[in-house]
Amino acid sequence: MATFLLVLKIIAIVIVVFFALTFTVYIFNLDMKLTAAIEPILLKHYDKIDRDQHL
């Protein structure tokens, strides 16, 4: 029984921590702020790719 309660407690803690973290990312738009920082790096990378440009 004690093990079962411990497992339940761990699951509850994981859920609460997961919610707290993801909700913080969600409400402060941190996901989009991160991807906005990644975009310029990707664009520089695309400029370096050799392409067979023609009509």
Place this chain on the structure above:
Amino acid sequence: MAKQIGADRLGDFYKEGSRVRKRREWRGLRDTLYDYSRWLWIMMTLAKFVAKPRNVKAMFRYRWMANYLAVPMMVDRHTQGLRGEYLRICHTEQDLVIKDVANLLDALFRGDRRIGNDKKFSDQVVLVDENEMTAVMMGFPNLKVLSRETPSTYVSVLLNQRAACHYIDVAQQFGLAGDVCPMPEAEAGVSIDDDAPILGACAIQCNTTCDGSLLGNGVISQRLEHENGIPVFQLAAPLRHREDDVQDYAAQEIRNAIAFVEKHTGHKWDWDAYFECAKRVNYATKCRMEWLEMNRTPYPQVFGSNLALYTETNYMAICGRIAAFEKADAKITKLARQAYDKKMMMAKEYRHRAIVWGVQSHFYMDFLLWLLNCWGIVPLTDMLSMVSTKELVTEDTPENREQAIYDMAWLTENMIMRNRTHGGYKVLLDELWEFVEMFNADMVILWEHMSCKALDGMHGLFEEKAREKGIPLVWVSHDLFDPRIISRQGVRDQINSFMRTVMQEEPIDPSLEILPDDMSW
């Protein structure tokens, strides 16, 4: 920060010079948790997508893939200020569209000779244009119908307003005219820039709407046929689609297209599959008509981008071929009925009932929501959502098989945009005023897509008729895919000036009048 509709100053979420907003909206506990759950679902969808190594490889190969970093922000733009049923309708649509596009990308990269190079899979693929009815593929259930232009240009510009600029510049560097529609020009630019996945047993292109479209198709098919060895069928649907004497020719084009696909894929046309799809098309039409019927009343429910974006996807790209859209139709209709029974409103105040006509600026698709939130203008319906309401035959009989060919021809002739920008004076001009009356509208917002020659020629005729009817009409100029010509603020300024000077009104939410979103996705 409130549960009530219209409690937030939505302009305060923007930040000068930033790609993204400061934070997401607090919509009250229930709606915020719902919105958060949908955000989590999007994150999981994106995580599943990038879990496949070939998709990561594609991310580093194709420039347009960078736009998909902005998927959650696109959803945020279309849910601005929404609460209750409206928020749920929007997410039902957006979830499905995101899933569908993720599946499309995954399939493209699986067959792509540069990425997954799954030859067996590629041999089951028929490429189609982005701007093309997929009706002709309704009877090929075991083939994959994929569009390269949908993810590379159409969806990309919904995600990032500047997504097409690079490709427009590439096309013009190679001497293509700068005054054609930037949509086909960008699609041609993707091909010239060697940035399109290479796959498929064959392809079908359609003479969609204009000179630019024909130009783009020429450039793309040149590379497909002569370099990649992928045969291309040119489906030339008649432009004067309301004339009886063109229908036999249109039907023959459908027969030819089917024969072409059968020849190059080895698959045979399946009438059972066709009639199943036809039933779904009819159901989608029935739902859309019910939504439009509600929009004629003082309590419109499915309107603005909730109507426009979903109709574009469901009517043209899906065309009854994917069962999940039927479920979404039913869910949206149920939510709309609930909201209608409760006499709910999407914004705190409705001041004007508008018909939005012409081809809308693709880089500013959430403009319809801005009209509502900033000025209380309800975009009851738009030109691109006023598509065919004809019921297709669904019973498998010898006579109906012949009629079905004509039904597919009718749908192809009446694809979105083409059914209004071509087909004569009545479909573009006269029917606008019929809809104004039918929807009890008191205003017309007329997009002037400056590179669309089909529409520009009618400028004076629209104004003349508006004066005759006594309906305020406001022109909103834009260049469809290119925000460098007229920016989002340039689009808004045209409405702001009209509302302040002609209508002598003040905005409902003044924080939205001028937004620092030039650098935004």
